[in-house]
Amino acid sequence: MDFGFTPEEEAFRQEIREFLRQELGPEHKGRTPLELFSREFTKKLAAKGWLGVGWPTEYGGLGRPYTQQLVYSEEMMQSRAPCGAHILAQNMAGPALFRVGSEEQKKEFLTRILRGELVFCLGYTEPDAGSDLANCQTTALLDGDEYVVNGQKLFTSFAGQADYAWMTVRTDPDAPKKHRGISMFIVDMKTPGITVGELDTMWDYSLYEVFFDNVRVPKSAVVGELNQGWHYLTVALDHERVFMGGVVALHRHLFEDIVQYAKTTYRNGKLISEDPIIRQRLAQLAIDLEIGRLFAYRVAWLLGKGTIPFAEASMTKIFTSELERRLANTAMQILGLYGPLDKGARAPLDGYVGWEYKFSLMQAVGGGSNEIERILIAIAGLGLPRP
Numbered sequence: 001m002d003f004g005f006t007p008e009e010e011a012f013r014q015e016i017r018e019f020l021r022q023e024l025g026p027e028h029k030g031r032t033p034l035e036l037f038s039r040e041f042t043k044k045l046a047a048k049g050w051l052g053v054g055w056p057t058e059y060g061g062l063g064r065p066y067t068q069q070l071v072y073s074e075e076m077m078q079s080r081a082p083c084g085a086h087i088l089a090q091n092m093a094g095p096a097l098f099r100v101g102s103e104e105q106k107k108e109f110l111t112r113i114l115r116g117e118l119v120f121c122l123g124y125t126e127p128d129a130g131s132d133l134a135n136c137q138t139t140a141l142l143d144g145d146e147y148v149v150n151g152q153k154l155f156t157s158f159a160g161q162a163d164y165a166w167m168t169v170r171t172d173p174d175a176p177k178k179h180r181g182i183s184m185f186i187v188d189m190k191t192p193g194i195t196v197g198e199l200d201t202m203w204d205y206s207l208y209e210v211f212f213d214n215v216r217v218p219k220s221a222v223v224g225e226l227n228q229g230w231h232y233l234t235v236a237l238d239h240e241r242v243f244m245g246g247v248v249a250l251h252r253h254l255f256e257d258i259v260q261y262a263k264t265t266y267r268n269g270k271l272i273s274e275d276p277i278i279r280q281r282l283a284q285l286a287i288d289l290e291i292g293r294l295f296a297y298r299v300a301w302l303l304g305k306g307t308i309p310f311a312e313a314s315m316t317k318i319f320t321s322e323l324e325r326r327l328a329n330t331a332m333q334i335l336g337l338y339g340p341l342d343k344g345a346r347a348p349l350d351g352y353v354g355w356e357y358k359f360s361l362m363q364a365v366g367g368g369s370n371e372i373e374r375i376l377i378a379i380a381g382l383g384l385p386r387p
């Protein structure tokens with residue numbers, strides 16, 4: 001067993017780190033990379049070929065193994081680099097398209113995604129279809145040569161900026177099982193009949209609702225085969241799973257900042273780092289971060305062996321989202337009454353902790369709630385019967 005990275009992987013890490021150091025500069029203060037949206041920065045990554053690190057070479061990618069994708073996502077997240085303008089196209093829409101898209105769709109979208117020209121949003125969640133995605137109520141019904149889309153999507157990240165929506169629609173309302181009547185569509189967000197509304201959130205991160213009112217889309221909007229949308233929901237997930245290593249690296253950034261803060265800040269005449277309770281908590285977080293990192297590495301390693309690690313990926317998602325919550329709690333305790341300040345000259349660590357404390361609440365829900373992930377572990381990992 002070898003826990004180290006190869007010389008090529010280490011060289012790749014250094015190349016990315018150097019690029020980010022030059023591009024972002026020492027003053028860069030991103031919070032979560034998701035919050036940061038920059039088409040300009042995305043184009044710079046595209047110029048390096050890094051939007052397609054793991055994509056097959058026949059579609060213009062670099063064809064690198066999962067471990068290099070892991071290295072890429074660790075470095076991007078550790079430096080809090082902007083990723084809003086490419087994350088969904090790079091990790092979800094693109095990989096699903098090169099697996100199941102038509103030749104025309106591959107031609108139309110893949111090169112433009114790799115050039116950093118297209119922003120995608122992901123339209124799965126609806127008012128009555130969150131954890132239960134199979135309950136999708138947005139319909140797309142054939143009328144002549146076009147489909148007519150009607151319905152609503154909710155909590156759609158980047159819908160305000162996106163060029164295209166990668167979305168689920170119900171194309172067969174009479175299917176015997178509800179997940180069988182769902183298709184995946186790519187819809188141009190400029191199509192008449194689409195209205196986007198911004199939702200209030202607790203953090204500087206915009207979520208949207210999207211309304212579809214008799215939106216006419218061509219037949220070419222259908223991804224792959226009609227009524228196979230449920231299957232396609234999972235097709236692109238392995239690229240997303242590798243991203244988890246990056247999430248742990250993002251948490252490590254905050255951890256290192258609070259350790260430094262505790263070592264250099266006095267409270268009641270003593271360094272915070274001398275407090276035995278704080279020391280216990282920081283030591284526990286160091287253990288948790290290491291566990292999270294190993295979880296994420298194992299997922300990448302399993303993917304590299306050709307396995308689809310359903311249960312392991314769910315375990316990693318649960319562990320890292322709960323770790324984020326513990327980290328935010330401890331950081332808040334260390335900062336004391338300054339902790340909740342998320343802006344202003346007196347806010348320690350540029351207000352990251354006050355912001356993260358709120359943002360970490362949503363991690364147990366976003367991207368599939370932890371309860372649903374536990375249900376998946378019970379089925380896929382333990383072989384328990386479906387409820």
Ligand SMILES: Cc1cc2nc3c(=O)[nH]c(=O)nc-3n(C[C@H](O)[C@H](O)[C@H](O)COP(=O)(O)OP(=O)(O)OC[C@H]3O[C@@H](n4cnc5c(N)ncnc54)[C@H](O)[C@@H]3O)c2cc1C
Pocket residue numbers: 121122123124125126127129130131132154155156157158207362365366367368369370371372
């Ligand atoms: C920051 C953020 C970004 C998001 N971005 C997107 C996006 O880009 N695109 C998109 O489509 N969606 C997005 N979402 C939506 C997200 O995927 C949903 O919030 C999530 O799937 C849960 O659905 P819901 O909110 O409808 O909650 P519900 O499904 O109503 O669940 C509410 C609670 O009930 C629990 N629950 C539900 N069913 C069960 C069950 N069977 N057993 C046990 N417990 C259960 C859940 O765990 C949860 O705690 C985003 C959410 C957030 C917070």
